[in-house]
Amino acid sequence: MTLEATGRIVLSQQGPDPFPLEGVDLDHPSVARVYDWLLGGTANWAIDREFGGKVVTAFPLLKSVALSNRLFLHRAVRHLVRLGVRQFIDIGSGIPTVGNTHQIADEVAPDSRVVYVDCEPVAVAHSRLLLDEHGDRERHAIVQADMRDPDRLWERVRETKVIDFSQPVAVLLVAVLHIQQLDNDGVEIGPRAVARYRELLPSGSYLALSQVTDEGVPPGMDRKLVELKQMYDASTSPVIWRSQGEIRAMMGDFELVEPGMTWTPLWHPEESGANAPEISFETPEESVIWCGVGRKP
Numbered sequence: 001m002t003l004e005a006t007g008r009i010v011l012s013q014q015g016p017d018p019f020p021l022e023g024v025d026l027d028h029p030s031v032a033r034v035y036d037w038l039l040g041g042t043a044n045w046a047i048d049r050e051f052g053g054k055v056v057t058a059f060p061l062l063k064s065v066a067l068s069n070r071l072f073l074h075r076a077v078r079h080l081v082r083l084g085v086r087q088f089i090d091i092g093s094g095i096p097t098v099g100n101t102h103q104i105a106d107e108v109a110p111d112s113r114v115v116y117v118d119c120e121p122v123a124v125a126h127s128r129l130l131l132d133e134h135g136d137r138e139r140h141a142i143v144q145a146d147m148r149d150p151d152r153l154w155e156r157v158r159e160t161k162v163i164d165f166s167q168p169v170a171v172l173l174v175a176v177l178h179i180q181q182l183d184n185d186g187v188e189i190g191p192r193a194v195a196r197y198r199e200l201l202p203s204g205s206y207l208a209l210s211q212v213t214d215e216g217v218p219p220g221m222d223r224k225l226v227e228l229k230q231m232y233d234a235s236t237s238p239v240i241w242r243s244q245g246e247i248r249a250m251m252g253d254f255e256l257v258e259p260g261m262t263w264t265p266l267w268h269p270e271e272s273g274a275n276a277p278e279i280s281f282e283t284p285e286e287s288v289i290w291c292g293v294g295r296k297p
Contacts, residue, residue, distance in 0.1 A: 036095040038066035072264040075271035092176030150196040168204040210291035254294030261292035
């Protein structure tokens with residue numbers, strides 16, 4: 001295991017799969033590890049790569065979709081820093097790959113503070129390694145918590161003493177909400193959890209979110225999204241696609257930052273980094289992810 005200058009963790013592919021971690025399910029592909037593979041990361045196992053190959057065969061644009069979503073995260077962080085935000089809670093942060101929130105924020109404001117949150121053991125372990133090697137313990141932390149329990153998650157973040165909740169905070173829920181958030185009765189509670197995060201945020205704070213939508217996509221892509229959902233539901237965590245209106249509703253009464261809710265390639269493209277990779281979509285709708293940033297009054 002090595003750590004590149006960019007901060008991305010690299011696991012050698014010359015030998016066997018990465019070392020097993022306690023609590024890691026290696027019998028099924030993981031959404032977080034498959035996402036890492038789609039982005040070109042190496043913190044994934046053979047079972048994740050096998051499933052990833054199948055979904056890319058069914059949906060050839062999926063790697064571009066994942067990368068476009070990741071670049072939305074980068075642009076949202078840069079833009080929020082320019083708006084004066086210095087604190088970020090990245091929920092469902094996943095495995096460190098292709099630029100991490102604290103690295104993007106530090107490019108513009110070296111005093112920024114970031115707490116990463118995930119429930120996936122691999123994501124937490126790798127994030128901890130990254131922060132131990134290249135982070136600042138006064139400004140960066142990782143906690144293992146479940147986004148379905150906002151109050152407990154908030155308390156875990158508070159325990160890090162990294163975030164000052166008397167000041168504005170940006171909560172990032174990027175590429176998380178299309179994974180079904182089921183309670184003990186099997187009820188999808190994603191929007192309910194997001195509503196609670198909106199309540200917990202102090203005034204002047206921001207919420208950035210993105211999710212796959214099957215509304216307004218190019219002809220034929222809706223059928224591919226049905227097939228993609230069936231593959232995820234059968235092999236890994238079940239997913240849910242929402243309409244644009246349903247995604248917008250999760251912003252509640254937050255004031256949308258211009259340009260409002262839109263496709264990932266269209267959200268402040270001027271905030272792309274100098275070395276941001278080129279993504280070729282014939283139309284922005286091919287990105288299939290609806291995104292936006294809102295500010296709490």
